[in-house]
Amino acid sequence: MNRQIKAPQVLLIDHENNNRGLTETRDALKLAEEAQLDLVLVSESKQAPVAKILDYGKFQYQQKKRQKQSARTTVKEVKFRPNVGESDYQLRINQATQWLGKGDSVKFRVRLRGREHQHRDRALELLERIVKDLKEAGKIQSFDRRALVLQLMPA
Secondary structure: OHHHOOOOEEEEEOOOOOEEEEEEHHHHHHHHHHOOOEEEEEEOOOOOOEEEEEOHHHHHHHHHHHHHHHHOOOEEEEEEOOOOOHHHHHHHHHHHHHHHHHOOEEEEEEOOOHHHHHHHHHHHHHHHHHHHHOOOOEEEEEEEOOOOEEEEEEO
């Protein structure tokens, strides 16, 4: 940043995003001072490093914001009914495996309607089968047997 740049010449991008080409570092610093901004190295290359005239504080803030956004995990939700078909079950398990592989958490929810409430044991068996099928891809974050909700996080 600014006077810490050791290279004699830099490829300069000014504060209006215009490519100024190969410029002496001293001249680039003068341009940055005139615009009351900072000269910041964006990338270090062998021939000539790329420098940009910008507000360094704002640049740091935007970088931190991008890092937080990329580090944030998302929760994907899969809904089942207790009498789900085998092909639908396999399709959803494969999708959940992909999501867990990408680093997302997956929430499984079994919905009961009408007379299905009399067979809660089938819904619990379905959730336990999901845990067994996904034990390599993810680990249990929470398992609410009363609400029939299972949340897995990447292993």
